[in-house]
Amino acid sequence: MTMTFRFPLARLSAALTLGFALSAGSALAQEVVKIGYSGPLSGGAALYGKNVLSGMQMAVSEINAAGLEIGGKKYKLEIVALDDKYNPSESAINAQRLVQEHKTPAILVPHSGGSFAVQAFNERSNFILLSYTSVPQITARGNKLTIRIPPEFTGYVEPFVKHAMSKFGKSVAIANADHDYAKAWTAAFKPAWEAAGGKVVADNPMSYNKSTDFYSGVSRVMAAKPEVMFIGGASEPSGLVVKQARELGFKGGFVIIDQAKMDEMAKVIGGYGPLEGSIGVLPLVDDERADAKAFVQRFRQANPGRDPSSEVSLNYSAVHATALAMKLAGSVSDPAAIRAKMNEAFKTLPAKYNPNDYDGVDEKGGTMANTWVGTVEGGKVKQIKLRDLAAAK
Structure with a gap:
C-alpha cells in the first residue's frame, strides 16, 4: 500500500524562503x-x-x-x-x-x-x-x-664580521647569491670587512635560484684560499654551497646572510656539522625563550x-x-x-x-x-643576543 503525503505548495515556498533568509543572514x-x-x-x-x-x-x-x-x-x-x-x-x-x-x-x-x-x-x-x-x-x-x-x-653586519674574523682570520671570499637582496648585503658587508682590517680575496656571486650545482662557482673562490666564506640566499641552495665547499676541502667559517636559515640548511647537508664555525640568524627551533x-x-x-x-x-x-x-x-x-x-x-x-x-x-x-643570532660550535647552535655580540671586544 502506497501512502502519499501532501505538503501545501505555499507552505513549502515559505519554508524555502525562510531557509534561504537564515542562510543569507548567517553569511x-x-x-x-x-x-x-x-x-x-x-x-x-x-x-x-x-x-x-x-x-x-x-x-x-x-x-x-x-x-x-x-x-x-x-x-x-x-x-x-x-x-x-x-x-x-x-x-x-x-x-x-x-x-x-x-x-x-x-x-x-x-x-x-x-x-x-x-x-x-x-x-x-x-x-x-x-x-x-x-x-x-x-x-x-x-x-x-x-x-x-x-x-x-645592517645590524648584523659588524657583529658578524667581528665574530668571523676573530675565529678564523682576515681573508674572506664572497660567494653569496646574485639577487637584489644579496647584493644589498654585499654592499654593506664588503666595506665593513675591509674597515675591520680584512681582505676580500674573491668576489663571485652565484645564481642560487636557478642553479643546483655550485661546483664551478665554489671552486673559483676556493682557489683564493679564503679563511671565511660569505654566503647566503634561499636556504636550500645555501646548504648546497656549504656542502660543495666542505667537499672541496674548505675548513674555515661561514658568514650567512639572514635570508638563509641554518636549520633548513642542516636538513640539506646532514646536520649542523658542516656548518661548524658559522654565524647567522638563530634557528627558531633552537631558541630557548x-x-x-x-x-x-x-x-x-x-x-x-x-x-x-x-x-x-x-x-x-x-x-x-x-x-x-x-x-x-x-x-x-x-x-x-x-x-x-x-x-x-x-x-x-x-x-x-x-x-x-x-x-x-x-x-x-x-x-x-x-634580536638573537646563532653560531655553530661543536656541531650545536649557540644562542647569542645580537646586542651582546656587538658589544664584545
Missing part, C-alpha cells in the same frame, strides 16, 4: 577581508616562499578561530596567495591583480626586488605593503603605506613533520599585528588608518603571538625587535 553576519601575498611558490626559492605563507596561514587560522570583530562587525580573514617566482615584475602584476580583484587592503611581498616594484604604485592604489625584507632602503624611501617586517639587516618554544610546539602540532623557520614566525606575527591594527583603527578598508595603528599593534601584540619579541615600529615603518 552577512561575518564579512570577509582578504590579505594578499605575492611570493615565490615555485623555483629555487619555493621553500622560502612557502614558509612565509605557512606563517601567514597559521595566524589567519588562529584569528578566525578566536573571532575577529572590527567596528562592530564580525570578519573572517583570508589569504589570497599568488606565485611570483621571485620575479619583481611578476610581484607588481600580482599586486595589481590582488587589489583590483580581491580589494586587499594589505599585500605581503617577501623579497626586496618585489617590494621595490610594488612601492612604485602602492600609495596611489591605496594598499599597505607588508615587506618581508630587512633591506633598510625599503623604509628609507618614505613610502607612507609600507611596513618592513624584519628589523634592518619560552614564547618561541611554545610557538614551535603549536606549529609542529598543526604541521606534523615540519619545523618553523623565522620566515614562518615573523610573518605569523605580522599578520596578527595587521589584524590587531585593523581592530585599533576600526576599519578593514582604510589602509592609512590601519598603517597609523601598526606601531601600537606591534607594541601590544600578546606574547603568545610574538615569538621573535617585536617591540614596535619606528617612524619610517620598520619593525624593531630584541
Whole structure:
C-alpha cells in the first residue's frame, strides 16, 4: 500500500524562503577581508616562499578561530596567495591583480626586488605593503603605506664580521647569491670587512635560484684560499654551497646572510656539522625563550613533520599585528588608518603571538625587535643576543 503525503505548495515556498533568509543572514553576519601575498611558490626559492605563507596561514587560522570583530562587525580573514617566482615584475602584476580583484587592503611581498616594484604604485592604489625584507632602503624611501617586517639587516653586519674574523682570520671570499637582496648585503658587508682590517680575496656571486650545482662557482673562490666564506640566499641552495665547499676541502667559517636559515640548511647537508664555525640568524627551533618554544610546539602540532623557520614566525606575527591594527583603527578598508595603528599593534601584540619579541615600529615603518643570532660550535647552535655580540671586544 502506497501512502502519499501532501505538503501545501505555499507552505513549502515559505519554508524555502525562510531557509534561504537564515542562510543569507548567517553569511552577512561575518564579512570577509582578504590579505594578499605575492611570493615565490615555485623555483629555487619555493621553500622560502612557502614558509612565509605557512606563517601567514597559521595566524589567519588562529584569528578566525578566536573571532575577529572590527567596528562592530564580525570578519573572517583570508589569504589570497599568488606565485611570483621571485620575479619583481611578476610581484607588481600580482599586486595589481590582488587589489583590483580581491580589494586587499594589505599585500605581503617577501623579497626586496618585489617590494621595490610594488612601492612604485602602492600609495596611489591605496594598499599597505607588508615587506618581508630587512633591506633598510625599503623604509628609507618614505613610502607612507609600507611596513618592513624584519628589523634592518645592517645590524648584523659588524657583529658578524667581528665574530668571523676573530675565529678564523682576515681573508674572506664572497660567494653569496646574485639577487637584489644579496647584493644589498654585499654592499654593506664588503666595506665593513675591509674597515675591520680584512681582505676580500674573491668576489663571485652565484645564481642560487636557478642553479643546483655550485661546483664551478665554489671552486673559483676556493682557489683564493679564503679563511671565511660569505654566503647566503634561499636556504636550500645555501646548504648546497656549504656542502660543495666542505667537499672541496674548505675548513674555515661561514658568514650567512639572514635570508638563509641554518636549520633548513642542516636538513640539506646532514646536520649542523658542516656548518661548524658559522654565524647567522638563530634557528627558531633552537631558541630557548619560552614564547618561541611554545610557538614551535603549536606549529609542529598543526604541521606534523615540519619545523618553523623565522620566515614562518615573523610573518605569523605580522599578520596578527595587521589584524590587531585593523581592530585599533576600526576599519578593514582604510589602509592609512590601519598603517597609523601598526606601531601600537606591534607594541601590544600578546606574547603568545610574538615569538621573535617585536617591540614596535619606528617612524619610517620598520619593525624593531630584541634580536638573537646563532653560531655553530661543536656541531650545536649557540644562542647569542645580537646586542651582546656587538658589544664584545
